[in-house]
Amino acid sequence: MIPIPAFQPPDFSAPHLAAAPAVRSGPAPADGVAPSGFHATSNHPEYVHLGGGRWVLAPESRMDALLVLKGEGVEVVEQRRVKKGDQVVLGRSENGEEGILVYCDGFGDRACDEAEKFAFRTRGTRETPFSRSYDELYRILRHDREEGYIVWVVGPAVAFDKDSRQAMQGLIESGYCQALLAGNALATHDLEAARFRTGLGQDIYTQALQPFGHCNHLDVINEVRLRGSIRRTIAELELSDGIIYACERCGVPYVLAGSIRDDGPLPEVITDVRQAQDAMREHARRATTVIALATQLHAIAFGNMVPSYRIMADGSVRPVFFYIVDMSEFSADKLANRGSAQARAILTNAQDFVVNLWHNLRPGAAIS
The missing domain is CATH 2.40.420.10 (conserved putative lor/sdh protein from methanococcus maripaludis s2 domain)
Known part of the structure; x- marks a missing residue:
């Protein structure tokens, strides 16, 4: 079902x-x-x-x-x-x-408090088992790959690990991502991994520090700025794997919203906050499922843009599913306390989450 x-x-x-x-x-x-x-x-x-x-x-x-x-x-x-x-x-x-x-009861979830239907700081912390959440998410993603619009909001942690980076690439190439929202760091360290097999100077498999590895991400930024675009850099340096590579290869749009602490940044990073919000809002208008992964500020920003429902082309109304995935309850509760009460938390390591998702959604995986 x-x-x-x-x-x-x-x-x-x-x-x-x-x-x-x-x-x-x-x-x-x-x-x-x-x-x-x-x-x-x-x-x-x-x-x-x-x-x-x-x-x-x-x-x-x-x-x-x-x-x-x-x-x-x-x-x-x-x-x-x-x-x-x-x-x-x-x-x-x-x-x-x-x-x-x-109106909060349209999907039978009775999400509103009768005293005040929309408010901030409405949810405290709680311990939750996530087996059912994963099974539900598998079914939602299989459905929305064909009939919805899946948006990922991703922090750089996914690019720091060989397995999670490969898993995210697989999810994009298999159609489980229609748009990717991130910052300068995710793209920079993913390209660093493609070029040097490091993330912030650490080997993405062993996590061992590499000689002068702290310069690797700056070298990557420099290479991209020299060529003027990520796409041209991927082609000229013959980079052949990773998250951004998969987006370029599959024509998946990505929005890189800048911050005041960015190195470089990469040419594609939008440094005007209003322009970045407008670019993100284009995908908020289409989103049917959102997965915000290990990126608190981007998750809250996008959560503020996303409604809890979507009016489809045939006039029907459906829920927008919003998952916040992080190591601690703090990020999940912060998002809920900013008004995104419909957000569902899965509290786990970002790398483990992506790998688990890919193992269950990859071609040939048993359908649960």
Whole structure:
């Protein structure tokens, strides 16, 4: 059984919704400025009442954005993109009192607290067995390889180990990744491994320090900057393995978002944070399954962009699965406490996770 639960829409004939007023709106006073009392979106399905019993589900939602009335519908817009005069939805209640319904029970998971449906700092730590989580994830990935859009948000730890790097390459080449989001470090150390078989100067199999290995990643960055692109460097240096190699070979898009501590960086790294957010948002709009692996800040950033649901081309609504994989509960709870309450944690070593996934998803593996 494929674990894609059917969406059950709200009962708009319920008295409190049948009697709900039409939603209010107010004009944005300036570009990038919302009117007072604006409604801030969550990552849950949200409906607005346009009057006459017509409720509209907001498409492509994300947390911390605004709802703008456009024609006969509504759009989710980041505050910085609001234009002067846009009709911004107003209201802070979420149960229909102001024509706004934040709806959390569509997939039968009752994800909302009735007191406040969307909030920060809502989950504490807990011990969890993960066998069922793995089995569920295998089924989801097999399904979404054909019918969804799988986005990986990956930290450099995956490139530091020979086996996990090979496993990630295999997953990409086998269709289990439609987009890869990372930073300068993941790409740099993956290319370092392809060129020198090291990660930060350590052998990626034995972890033994190599003579002058601390210069290897800087040499790789220099090679790429000399040639102007990763693609050209892979071709001219005849690099033939790795995560970025697999993305280039298979035409899988990757977004490298920069940080203030980056070496180089590589030419493909986006150093303007607004441009990086826009590039990541393109994949957030399409994602049906997200795996955020050993990268806390990128995981939180992408989690803020991803809704808990997706409206498909045929009009059906399905959940967006979000997995946070890390060694400690801190990263998982940090993500949940930033509003991504739907995120599911698998607490394990990043290398072990990727290798385990590949062993169960590689061609010829037994289907669980």
